[in-house]
Amino acid sequence: MFIALGGMSVHVQVAGPPGAPPVLLLHSLGTSLHVWDEQAEVLARTHRVIRFDLRGHGLTSAVPGEATMAALAEDAFALLDHLGIRAAHLGGISIGGRIAMEMAASRPERVLSLFLLDTAMEFPPPEGWQQRIEAIASGGMAAVADGVMARWVADQSLPSSRALRAMLLATPAEGYSACAAALRDARAASLAGRMQGPATVVVGELDQASPVSAAEAIREAIPGSRLIVLPGVAHIPTFEAAEAVTEALLAHLSPSPEEDAFAAGMAVRKAVLGEEHVARASAGITALDAAFQDYITRNVWGGIWTRPGLPRHTRSLLTLAITAALAREGEFALHVRATRNTGVLPEEIAEVLLQVGAYAGVPVANHALKVAKGILSEGEERR
Structure with missing residues (x-):
């Protein structure tokens, strides 16, 4: 036709x-x-x-x-x-x-x-x-x-x-x-x-x-x-x-859904967090957390981060906002470090934390800013 x-x-x-x-x-x-x-x-x-x-x-x-x-x-x-x-x-x-x-x-x-x-x-x-x-x-x-x-x-x-x-x-x-x-x-x-x-x-x-x-x-x-x-x-x-x-x-x-989800999840995890971080995390897996590590690789990294509905850059911004608002300092710091791979700019982190301050409270946003400044200044020193 x-x-x-x-x-x-x-x-x-x-x-x-x-x-x-x-x-x-x-x-x-x-x-x-x-x-x-x-x-x-x-x-x-x-x-x-x-x-x-x-x-x-x-x-x-x-x-x-x-x-x-x-x-x-x-x-x-x-x-x-x-x-x-x-x-x-x-x-x-x-x-x-x-x-x-x-x-x-x-x-x-x-x-x-x-x-x-x-x-x-x-x-x-x-x-x-x-x-x-x-x-x-x-x-x-x-x-x-x-x-x-x-x-x-x-x-x-x-x-x-x-x-x-x-x-x-x-x-x-x-x-x-x-x-x-x-x-x-x-x-x-x-x-x-x-x-x-x-x-x-x-x-x-x-x-x-x-x-x-x-x-x-x-x-x-x-x-x-x-x-x-x-x-x-x-x-x-x-x-x-x-x-x-x-x-x-x-x-x-x-x-195969099983193989595909794990492989895709591991690939995204490495791309976002870095090969060295994932290698360290994998080396530290024990019987206590093995099932949990498999779960997050398949279902979080493989099931959510690979979805086509949002670009990876946007998912990175959302993760920063949520972990800052919930005061999840360890995860927030991890994903600030990951911005070197996701393409999120320091100026964009600042905008996200302004939004967090407006809707989740000044104290959590202020603490997140301190964490982010420390991590980003480490990156500047390495350069």
Whole structure:
């Protein structure tokens, strides 16, 4: 079907039982929604599968000028709004994965999980993208086809590889270049500390465009995420390694709750409190507190801090306010120290404690200020 969004005519396909968990699949640069055909067919048995052609790709009309990651993410949110879907699981290949991460960073409450396939938080060097844009401007898509295909697949003789080449050559130059500009300008720093799990990161062993190191960086950036490396495949594995990608996607959408909660909780705990603190706490566990440590890892760190409804920065501020108001000095001090990891600024702590003073009383706020000043001055001395 076609829908009108923001001046575009957007080509959309929706399959699967109405009311089933929604999954939005985002394709790669220079392809179309059909790059997910193999996976969508299987997934539609249990999920509501939504796919669309990105602006200037497939059958979706182009938008004049260069695109940005923020604009591409807004396209996807507008589609979900049109379909009446508040939140969805997101899957993306290459630029599709980067768009999914942009969505998760900007509106985490609308993202149920991330399945990130052969993508990166940034795709250096910027000048390489500019050279590709200029080559297309003078020679069309044929000017870059050979180089792109060499990075996309390990075996270009396969029928599926020839289909990918046909998709690439059929992509309007205007649409390809507009989205290439978004990749040129994308930076990892804009995502730092803003993404939450659950997430599965999958990468082809032979991927040159977004190598294993880029996938490892994503895993480190998203607490509780896991990494899968597919042997013998390159940048676009949905056809070349269709069964492996489908298996990974199905496993991602049905993880073991027990294992997932503990692993996610431990990852967030380390990210917020620091590896050294968690290592010390773990080393000190005895029979007396072992069950309690397991409980807070699964249910507090894994069950609450990983929820998509609030950014980690906001959860940090709330924890500071609550522990200060309740005069929980030990926990308050712990979370003041954690602000070096959550991104909360001293000025924001001051604002929180003003609020605490107004609603919980001057004495608790005043004591919390003394504790915070001591801890923050220690940090200044270390620097």
